[in-house]
Amino acid sequence: MPRPKPATFEKTKIVAENRRARFDYSIDTIYEAGIVLTGTEVKSLRDGTGSIAESYAEVKSGEVWLVNSNVPEFSHGNRFNHEPKRPRKLLLNGREIGKMHAAVSRDGMTLVPLTVYFNSTGRAKIELALAKGRQAHDKREASKERDWKREQGRILRDRG
DSSP states (O other): OOOOOOSSOOOSEEEEEOTTHHHHEEEEEEEEEEEOOOHHHHHHHHTTOOBOTTOEEEEETTEEEEESOBOOOOTTOGGGOOOTTOOEEEEOOHHHHHHHHHHHHHSOOEEEEEEEEEOTTSOEEEEEEEEEEOOHHHHHHHHHHHHHHHHHHHHHHHHO
16 A cells, blocks of 8 residues: 655745645645756756746656756756756656546646755655636635635634
8 A cells, every 4th residue: 555645745945836726726636746957947946046937847648748948058058958838758657657647638637846945855845736727806815715714813813
């Protein structure tokens, strides 16, 4: 029987974060995936550069690819430097890829990257979410609910 995954992943150094994702999408399931990187990409990410703000993931022929993520060229990379916006393969379990493919094709969900980070062993990982896009009225509703929860906390803290 496989070992259950922790609810939150062990992140030691967050490199890039997609802050708009939680506002623009209602997030269903979160997966942790490895990223196939070249040497200069790893060095550039360790410097703290990189962006996943406009990126997304897609399932192609049984593999998951991160598209439109920006890892700038390494400053000392000479002729062996990488292409900044190349598609990068994500490493996931076959069962997880099957679930993602089914959700994207049938339910109209999208694969949104949330954070890129280095775990405690020094490996570059990405937090990938199955999400459904929110309409403008859904975003307003979510912000109202969030404000009300914050106000509830204030009221309870002041009275208690």
